[in-house]
Amino acid sequence: METKRLLIADDHDLVRETIAAYLRQQGGYEVLVAASLEDALGKAQSEAQIDLVLLDYAMPGMDALGGLTRMREALKCPVAIISGTAPPDVARRALRAGAAGFLPKTLDPMSLVTAVRHMLLGETYMPMEFLSEIGQPAEQVVLTPREQEVIRGVAEGKSNKEIARDLNIREVTVKLHVKTLSRKLGARNRTHAAMLGRDMGLT
Amino acid sequence: METKRLLIADDHDLVRETIAAYLRQQGGYEVLVAASLEDALGKAQSEAQIDLVLLDYAMPGMDALGGLTRMREALKCPVAIISGTAPPDVARRALRAGAAGFLPKTLDPMSLVTAVRHMLLGETYMPMEFLSEIGQPAEQVVLTPREQEVIRGVAEGKSNKEIARDLNIREVTVKLHVKTLSRKLGARNRTHAAMLGRDMGLT
């Protein structure tokens, strides 16, 4: 296997250098580092082809997962998210946003190497702890056809009045559907319903 | 190349059988068909390993992209979406939801074969027409840190009052942020802002 070029971006010096040192020690990797998103984007363009980027979730300029998107656009290579706090839903969203993987900082070094190797092969890495609530549950929520049409309108930012016009029904009826589908989804309001609906691919 | 097993699910008989026949004629493919999502899920489990599924977007039981999710969970193979109407944003969402590709029914047969071949190799297929507005624009919207915190709250379905409490500011101030960030995102209201924000990975 030829030498792979990695880029590690994390504003926490200790974490960044530790990981970098560990990977260098493994051999077979050339490791670049960056302390901010801007820095990382700069290196990504000035340096030669990079094979994998590890991006800290909480870092100046990251804008949550916005930084992931920018990095993926700038480079055409896998980008993984590293996070110290690691709420599982962030992991889910990271993958949904196109991350190659999700690495909690609590990951033991061996697993880190495994993960990097996986992602270099184009696969997606996700630690066991998160798998449980990512893959399966997707509890089957069944919306009636009408409710599906309504939630689509809601997700497009339409008002009840507009949805009513589009579907050729009264506004009160739209309200009814919004209320019932929100209940089915377990949403607290229309905005929440729209988000949950999108998470489940209902829109 | 060994024989690959495909599953085509479409409730429109003509479309389904035409595509199936065409692919069989190419040789190298064993093509199964299904007329509904339930049917497809059943075949997926009873039959031997399937290598690629083509799923009609508008089909009984599909529940928009919900059917895609279910199919992907049931099988562990690439699943592509076929659509006759083909609004480009559906294509985008399909990919985001993990589709292996998006095939408009207007696709010419040759391209279909190419697409299937690509997807069998694990790559993602997307017709040219859609590429333009999928990859690039991602126009850089810059939210201030405060606005980011606020839109996160909005996306979680919180009310302005709750967000205010969490951020320890007045409700009016939250309203202000919601208004300004909605303008930046080009959203018509908070729900729309939440959706656009998620699309851009801001949450």
Add this chain to the structure above:
DNA sequence: TATCCCCCTATCCAAATGCATAGGTCAAAT
């Protein structure tokens, strides 16, 4: 037939949201 379920409608009221106008502090840049 009786009983669901989906769909539709109405009225009324409380709460949330959206919008405008009119300020203020503070830090950074010109």
Add this chain to the structure above:
DNA sequence: ATTTGACCTATGCATTTGGATAGGGGGATA
């Protein structure tokens, strides 16, 4: 020193949403 931008607040008002309550019609099914 002035300006600019991010941030905060207040008052007031129109609109939208959310929820309760109370129905009718039609289709499927037990």
